[in-house]
Amino acid sequence: MLYCDRSAAQTPCAGLLPLSSERVRICGRLRGSHQGREVYSGNCGYFMRFDWTDEQLALKKAVLDFARSELSRRGHEQDHKLWREGWNKCAKFGILGLFFPQIYGGHEAGGLATALAMETLGTVCCDTGLLFALSAQMWSVQMPIWRFGTDAQKRRYLVPLIAGDLIGAHAMSEPESGSDAFSLRSTAQRAGDFYVLNGSKTFVTSAPEADLFLIFARLPDRPGLFGLTAFLVERSSGVRVGTPIHKMGLQGAPMAELYLDNCRVPKENRLGGEGQGARIFNDSMEWERTYILAWQIGVMERQIAETVSYAKERKVNGKPISGFQVVAHRIADMEIRLEAARLLLYRAAWLKTEGKAAAKESAIAKVYAAEAAVASALDAIQLHGGYGYSSDLGIECTLRDAVGGRIYSGTSEVLRNIISHELGL
Numbered sequence: 144m145l146y147c148d149r150s151a152a153q154t155p156c157a158g159l160l161p162l163s164s165e166r167v168r169i170c171g172r173l174r175g176s177h178q179g180r181e182v183y184s185g186n187c188g189y190f191m192r193f194d195w196t197d198e199q200l201a202l203k204k205a206v207l208d209f210a211r212s213e214l215s216r217r218g219h220e221q222d223h224k225l226w227r228e229g230w231n232k233c234a235k236f237g238i239l240g241l242f243f244p245q246i247y248g249g250h251e252a253g254g255l256a257t258a259l260a261m262e263t264l265g266t267v268c269c270d271t272g273l274l275f276a277l278s279a280q281m282w283s284v285q286m287p288i289w290r291f292g293t294d295a296q297k298r299r300y301l302v303p304l305i306a307g308d309l310i311g312a313h314a315m316s317e318p319e320s321g322s323d324a325f326s327l328r329s330t331a332q333r334a335g336d337f338y339v340l341n342g343s344k345t346f347v348t349s350a351p352e353a354d355l356f357l358i359f360a361r362l363p364d365r366p367g368l369f370g371l372t373a374f375l376v377e378r379s380s381g382v383r384v385g386t387p388i389h390k391m392g393l394q395g396a397p398m399a400e401l402y403l404d405n406c407r408v409p410k411e412n413r414l415g416g417e418g419q420g421a422r423i424f425n426d427s428m429e430w431e432r433t434y435i436l437a438w439q440i441g442v443m444e445r446q447i448a449e450t451v452s453y454a455k456e457r458k459v460n461g462k463p464i465s466g467f468q469v470v471a472h473r474i475a476d477m478e479i480r481l482e483a484a485r486l487l488l489y490r491a492a493w494l495k496t497e498g499k500a501a502a503k504e505s506a507i508a509k510v511y512a513a514e515a516a517v518a519s520a521l522d523a524i525q526l527h528g529g530y531g532y533s534s535d536l537g538i539e540c541t542l543r544d545a546v547g548g549r550i551y552s553g554t555s556e557v558l559r560n561i562i563s564h565e566l567g568l
Contacts, residue, residue, distance in 0.1 A: 199256045206260045209236050210267035223387060223394050225310075225352045229273050234307025238264070239281060243289060247297055248305040254496030258437045258488055265441020269537060271544045272395020274438035279348045279396070280304065282431035284311035284357050287373070287423050291415040300355055300375060312353035314344040314401055315424060329403060331360035331372055338374060338413065340406040346551075350399035351387050354378050358403070359420050371420030374408050381406040392543030431552050432505040433491040436512040439548060440488060442541060443481045443516060446523050449538075450474055453527055464526075473522050480515035487511050503565035506558040513548030513555060520545045 195203070213232045233239065241257040243249030252260070264274055288301045303309040320326040329342025340360050347356070355377055362370035376382055385400035415423050451474060454465035464470045487508040494501040520542035524531035531538045549555045 195259070199259060202252060202256055203259055203263050206236075206238075206263045207267065210264050214264065214268040214270070214273075216269075223389055223397060225276060225349060225397050226270055226273050226395055227352070229268075229270060230277070230310070231307050233273075233277055234305070238277060239285070239307060240305040242281065243285065243301070243305060247289070247301045254434075254492045255489060258434055258492045261434065261437035262441040262444075262485075262488075265438035265443075266445045267441075268438075269540075270395045271438065271442060271541075272393040272397075275393050275435075275547075276349050276396040278435050278438065279313065279431070280311045282434055283313035283427050284355070286430045287357060287414060287427045288375070290426060291373075291419070291423050292375075293411075295411065296375060296414065304355070309354040310349055310352050311355045311357065312347050312349045313427075314347045314350075314356050314358045316346045317343060318345050318400075327359060327361060327371075329358070329360040330363050331374065331408075332363060333410075334407075336410050337407045338410065340374065340376070340403040340408055342403050344401040344403075346388065346398055347401055348396055348398055348551075350384050350401060351397045353384075356382055356401065357414065358382075358401070359424060360403075362417060365418060368421045369418045371424075372417050373414040373420045373423045375412045375414055376406065376408050377412075380408055391546065392540070393547050428552060429500075429502055429505050430495060432509040432558070433488070433495050433501060435552050436484075436509060436516070436548055437488060437492075439512055439516050439545065440481065440485050442544070443477070443484065443519050446519060446538075446541060447474065447477050447481060449536075450477065450523050450526055453530075470526060473526060477519045477522050480519050484508075484512040484515045503562055506553070506561045506565075509548070509552065510555050510558045510562070513545070516545035516548055517542065 209232075213236075214229055237250055238260065240247070240249035241252045241260055242254060243251070245251055261274065261278060265271070268274055285301060285304050288296060288304070292301065300309065300311070304311050315327070317327045317329060319328060327342070329340065329344065331338045331340050338360075340358065342360060344358065347353075350356075355375060358374050358376045359371060360374065362372055364370070378384075381404065383402040383404065385402060388398040388400070390398065451465070454470055454474065455463050457464045459467075465474075487504075491501050491504040491508040494504055520538070523538050524542060527536065527538055530536055534540070553561070
């Protein structure tokens with residue numbers, strides 16, 4: 144039985160009304176199927192379901208089988224380098240194109256299915272740096288090209304990015320502008336058919352491996368945000384990549400500084416119009432904040448499964464520690480955080496999929512998931528005792544990886560500012 148929260152005439156109703164096939168045709172549009180039945184979302188309201196369609200479940204199984212077969216080995220995630228073999232496997236499988244149109248090599252799986260796929264990868268793949276780097280490219284490089292690029296730019300860059308033939312990096316942060324992103328100093332001076340870029344960028348994910356950079360710079364003759372402009376800059380254009388930045392976590396996602404010394408960029412490589420940089424940046428950040436921690440949800444699920452297993456096996460005075468209420472309650476708190484983070488993620492992902500604004504919801508989802516991941520990693524370490532603190536089991540690695548989530552794509556403090564602003568404060 145299908146249900147809608149409004150009548151066909153879009154008048155309020157006292158409760159949920161069963162939908163006939165005729166009312167589905169009036170109110171809804173096909174979203175997929177579930178157990179052999181068609182599933183619709185209504186234009187007059189939306190069906191609230193907490194299960195997945197058959198197509199989404201098939202995708203999850205395919206991703207899970209792929210991850211177990213190709214991404215489950217350990218050891219490469221701690222070498223401060225991008226695992227190119229894993230990257231290429233993910234691209235060939237179709238991870239980078241899950242959300243994007245088929246015309247550019249994508250799969251048009253939808254936002255919720257893409258979040259589910261990334262979450263599934265996190266339940267198996269120990270190289271969370273790889274998952275972070277994949278996510279960063281999808282939402283902060285591919286998404287703005289798809290949403291703001293010309294047809295020529297999409298053919299030249301989006302297609303090979305999705306195919307894995309190019310690696311892209313997003314370059315906004317500078318040594319003197321982090322959370323205050325729009326105070327950047329890099330400049331772009333128009334010179335005939337080119338722009339000449341000067342300045343530097345820092346904390347650029349995938350910079351050591353990247354072939355293409357999405358760089359934000361300011362036009363000197365335009366004040367404030369009106370001068371902020373985005374450019375697609377090929378590595379061969381004169382971008383100089385600095386020494387890799389070693390981090391406490393996400394070591395499989397290399398970072399570095401960029402140096403722009405009279406870097407000449409063809410005018411055809413400007414993304415959007417002059418002065419549209421702030422709009423492009425804010426748009427891509429809303430997408431990124433929604434999805435960037437989807438893989439972290441999977442890590443939290445794996446963490447709980449490992450902790451439950453250990454608690455059942457570990458004995459004190461001849462009894463499994465799982466029988467102690469203080470242990471069981473701590474694991475229960477981990478499960479509460481997981482389910483809450485998951486629902487917040489899917490709520491924001493649903494809004495973005497439906498073309499709705501989600502500034503507040505994406506900020507809430509990221510803040511909660513990031514802080515929940517840290518809290519649950521600490522719980523997992525505590526419950527494993529000395530084994531959790533050692534590096535043998537890899538549990539301490541999940542804590543080091545989780546801490547970064549409170550910083551990148553907007554610190555938790557900045558995101559709380561966005562949330563309070565959306566509340567009118």
